[in-house]
Amino acid sequence: xxxxxxxxxxxxxxxxxxxxxxxxxxxxxxxxxxxxxxxxxxxxxxxxxxxxxxxxxxxxxxxxxxxxxxxxxxxxxxxxxxxxxxxxxxxxxxxxxxxxxxxxxxxxxxxxxxxxxxxxxxxxxxxxxxxxxxxxxxxxxxxxxxxxxxxxxxxxxxxxxxxxxxxxxxxxxxxxxxxxxxxxxxxxxxxxxxxxxxxxxxxxxxxxxxxxxxxxxxxxxxxxxxxxxxxxxxxxxxxxxxxxxxxxxxxxxxxxxxxxxxxxxxxxxxxxxxxxxxxxxxxxxxxxxxxxxxxxxxxxxxxxxxxxxxxxxxxx
Amino acid sequence: xxxxxxxxxxxxxxxxxxxxxxxxxxxxxxxxxxxxxxxxxxxxxxxxxxxxxxxxxxxxxxxxxxxxxxxxxxxxxxxxxxxxxxxxxxxxxxxxxxxxxxxxxxxxxxxxxxxxxxxxxxxxxxxxxxxxxxxxxxxxxxxxxxxxxxxxxxxxxxxxxxxxxxxxxxxxxxxxxxxxxxxxxxxxxxxxxxxxxxxxxxxxxxxxxxxxxxxxxxxxxxxxxxxxxxxxxxxxxxxxxxxxxxxxxxxxxxxxxxxxxxxxxxxxxxxxxxxxxxxxxxxxxxxxxxxxxxxxxxxxxxxxxxxxxxxxxxxxxxxxxxxxxxxxxxxxxxxxxxxxxxxxxxxxxxxxxxxxxxxxxxxxxxxxxxxxxxxxxxxxxxxxxxxxxxxxxxxxxxxxxxxxxxxxxxxxxxxxxxxxxxxxxxxxxxxxxxxxxxxxxxxxxxxxxxxxxxxxxxxxxxxxxxxxxxxxxxxxxxxxxxxxxxxxxxxxxxxxxxxxxxxxxxxx
Numbered sequence: 141x142x143x144x145x146x147x148x149x150x151x152x153x154x155x156x157x158x159x160x161x162x163x164x165x166x167x168x169x170x171x172x173x174x175x176x177x178x179x180x181x182x183x184x185x186x187x188x189x190x191x192x193x194x195x196x197x198x199x200x201x202x203x204x205x206x207x208x209x210x211x212x213x214x215x216x217x218x219x220x221x222x223x224x225x226x227x228x229x230x231x232x233x234x235x236x237x238x239x240x241x242x243x244x245x246x247x248x249x250x251x252x253x254x255x256x257x258x259x260x261x262x263x264x265x266x267x268x269x270x271x272x273x274x275x276x277x278x279x280x281x282x283x284x285x286x287x288x289x290x291x292x293x294x295x296x297x298x299x300x301x302x303x304x305x306x307x308x309x310x311x312x313x314x315x316x317x318x319x320x321x322x323x324x325x326x327x328x329x330x331x332x333x334x335x336x337x338x339x340x341x342x343x344x345x346x347x348x349x350x351x352x353x354x355x356x357x358x359x360x361x362x363x364x365x366x367x368x369x370x371x372x373x374x375x376x377x378x379x380x381x382x383x384x385x386x387x388x389x390x391x392x393x394x395x396x397x398x399x400x401x402x403x404x405x406x407x408x409x410x411x412x413x414x415x416x417x418x419x420x421x422x423x424x425x426x427x428x429x430x431x432x433x434x435x436x437x438x439x440x441x442x443x444x445x446x447x448x449x450x451x452x453x454x455x456x
Numbered sequence: 457x458x459x460x461x462x463x464x465x466x467x468x469x470x471x472x473x474x475x476x477x478x479x480x481x482x483x484x485x486x487x488x489x490x491x492x493x494x495x496x497x498x499x500x501x502x503x504x505x506x507x508x509x510x511x512x513x514x515x516x517x518x519x520x521x522x523x524x525x526x527x528x529x530x531x532x533x534x535x536x537x538x539x540x541x542x543x544x545x546x547x548x549x550x551x552x553x554x555x556x557x558x559x560x561x562x563x564x565x566x567x568x569x570x571x572x573x574x575x576x577x578x579x580x581x582x583x584x585x586x587x588x589x590x591x592x593x594x595x596x597x598x599x600x601x602x603x604x605x606x607x608x609x610x611x612x613x614x615x616x617x618x619x620x621x622x623x624x625x626x627x628x629x630x631x632x633x634x635x636x637x638x639x640x641x642x643x644x645x646x647x648x649x650x651x652x653x654x655x656x657x658x659x660x661x662x663x664x665x666x667x668x669x670x671x672x673x674x675x676x677x678x679x680x681x682x683x684x685x686x687x688x689x690x691x692x693x694x695x696x697x698x699x700x701x702x703x704x705x706x707x708x709x710x711x712x713x714x715x716x717x718x719x720x721x722x723x724x725x726x727x728x729x730x731x732x733x734x735x736x737x738x739x740x741x742x743x744x745x746x747x748x749x750x751x752x753x754x755x756x757x758x759x760x761x762x763x764x765x766x767x768x769x770x771x772x773x774x775x776x777x778x779x780x781x782x783x784x785x786x787x788x789x790x791x792x793x794x795x796x797x798x799x800x801x802x803x804x805x806x807x808x809x810x811x812x813x814x815x816x817x818x819x820x821x822x823x824x825x826x827x828x829x830x831x832x833x834x835x836x837x838x839x840x841x842x843x844x845x846x847x848x849x850x851x852x853x854x855x856x857x858x859x860x861x862x863x864x865x866x867x868x869x870x871x872x873x874x875x876x877x878x879x880x881x882x883x884x885x886x887x888x889x890x891x892x893x894x895x896x897x898x899x900x901x902x903x904x905x906x907x908x909x910x911x912x913x914x915x916x917x918x919x920x921x922x923x924x925x926x927x928x929x930x931x932x933x934x935x936x937x938x939x940x941x942x943x944x945x946x947x948x949x950x951x952x953x954x955x956x957x958x959x960x961x962x963x964x
Binding site: 142143144145146148149150151152154156157158159161162163204262263266267268330348351352353417418421422 | 786789837838839888893944945946947948949952953954955956957958959960962963
């Protein structure tokens with residue numbers, strides 16, 4: 141059994157869960173801001189008010205009685221994404237890529253009928269996917285047409301870009317690629333591939349699946365080391381601008397690159413995970429400390445913050 | 457150190473001091489033992505008064521001790537059929553047991569039994585109450601002359617009351633040829649009385665005390681006499697024959713100064729003898745018997761009715777379970793399904809025994825998972841589904857109980873202690889986990905929960921832990937301090953040392 145010593149972790153500047161919860165989330169994320177990001181509907185409205193682009197909302201299901209007449213609403217929709225408002229960690233997200241008559245085809249290729257969707261929406265409304273089982277609302281969004289840059293990089297679903305933003309400064313980024321093992325979801329612990337991104341260029345640093353480095357995508361065989369995210373600076377800018385409207389000092393912004401609309405904000409996370417450090421092969425702590433020292437002494441606009449991050453946190 | 461940090465460390469220190477302090481105070485003051493099964497030596501002493509009734513009414517008074525030096529009276533009773541008995545406390549605090557009866561004839565035997573607890577502390581320290589005066593000597597010639605001469609010699613050789621006593625003892629016991637000593641010994645046969653009289657003659661307010669030499673299972677022993685003299689507010693005890701100063705450890709002073717040991721009216725040939733037995737009594741029982749009324753006992757729950765006590769016995773184990781969960785999740789990083797579900801499971805194990813509890817828990821959850829799988833086809837609303845699971849869990853548990861009873865495992869009945877609603881939720885969560893993350897995650901989280909539950913159970917099942925948590929509820933403040941300390945830990949979790957193991961290659 142292989143272990144790493146706490147001393148080595150500390151030398152690498154790795155942030156642990158306890159330190160993240162105590163020193164960053166508890167200190168910089170005000171409790172009242174949590175509902176803003178835990179509820180995707182609220183996040184969406186907030187972002188739209190602040191002028192940040194998000195995937196288009198088709199409609200919202202609020203009550204159980206609406207479930208009976210659901211097929212009418214889906215009548216002229218070919219591709220869509222169903223999300224529970226308070227789901228966390230990708231729970232309860234159902235992606236339909238296209239349909240054949242009454243049959244809906246999921247991103248995994250599985251075929252489902254309207255009954256399945258009805259049950260899924262009903263469960264989500266009853267709070268199956270929300271924290272504490274609270275009643276929930278269900279968002280139905282337009283499906284993102286992902287940029288051809290990502291062709292062959294994701295088995296199913298959309299590759300999303302996770303950027304950790306500390307006090308408005310982007311500090312680390314990775315792109316998460318769904319695999320067959322992760323059932324089209326972008327969660328690393330479920331088997332998605334994590335590719336660390338150089339903050340200066342948006343180029344791949346290294347790629348991992350289940351914490352082990354890999355060279356090619358396990359399903360498509362496409363090389364992962366020449367990934368380069370287009371429009372990188374705008375991506376960082378979009379993430380950095382999430383700081384002001386939410387007031388969250390330590391947040392994870394999940395973004396996608398849409399073919400026609402460019403960078404879109406998918407969702408925000410007030411408790412972003414730590415796997416991004418492994419994907420990048422370096423710890424968050426030195427960067428967080430550098431930002432703490434900087435943000436205490438000056439107040440900068442989003443563009444200045446992005447420029448600082450791009451120059452200070454470039455991969456060696 | 458920041459302000460908030462300082463405050464929380466101060467709070468931790470205050471909780472430690474308060475919890476530990478109250479526990480220590482209660483241990484010292486109420487003698488509640490820190491260890492279960494702690495036993496204390498107790499002497500059961502029986503005084504037997506024999507006399508011959510003369511046909512008329514009789515009144516027998518026996519001097520009774522109250523907390524003699526080195527001992528504490530913990531219980532007493534008198535058994536004498538046909539006699540009235542009462543204990544009378546005199547003005548100077550002297551206690552006398554009084555037996556009375558209208559008509560008494562023939563040989564009579566009266567019994568008084570008392571239990572004395574051996575207590576620590578210097579047995580030689582007996583404070584002098586009031587200001588004792590030397591009594592006028594009542595020697596008759598020629599003993600009076602002999603006494604004066606003996607005292608003159610002793611005074612010559614001594615400097616203070618204690619050395620005078622020692623010298624007098626030596627002279628009295630001394631050479632066979634000493635005529636004065638021989639004369640005095642002949643006129644007053646009891647050496648203690650003789651020594652006390654001589655000392656009073658010399659101006660020292662000595663008195664005679666009587667005690668029992670304690671030896672296990674001895675019967676019908678007489679009292680042994682000692683001489684006490686007041687020095688600097690303390691009574692100093694001397695053996696009148698050897699002159700040895702101080703009270704031997706195994707002597708229980710029964711009768712001290714004051715009135716006579718035994719008075720019998722309406723009887724003759726009276727005598728008192730003592731039998732004794734060494735016993736061991738659980739220290740906890742002793743404490744409750746003795747100090748049930750003390751204000752410090754108010755911190756304990758021994759004052760509650762037994763039924764509530766049983767409840768608290770379990771309740772006070774919860775904080776320990778919470779500490780275990782905090783430790784396992786924050787320091788070790790074991791994933792559990794539901795934060796405090798493991799503690800409740802551990803409490804249930806306490807009622808069922810570990811093996812059977814584990815077996816029935818896994819059976820119920822396993823069956824529940826299978827049935828829950830069918831439920832998902834019914835397309836029920838979430839709350840109704842959980843409610844259905846609660847009913848299913850109740851039915852499963854009752855079936856297990858009936859089966860257990862049929863097969864002669866009566867402990868099967870106690871699995872009703874499992875928190876049913878918690879189990880229902882566990883099944884629901886596990887089943888969603890199964891659908892979303894696969895069976896391996898169910899095994900990891902379920903296994904983690906069971907590991908934490910078993911660990912909490914093993915701790916809670918320790919006899920000393922149950923003893924401490926029940927008898928020293930204030931120790932929960934110490935546990936609270938521990939939880940606060942864990943809550944401030946921002947270092948790596950043990951599980952992270954494994955999770956990030958592949959980073960080791962990057963450390964240069």
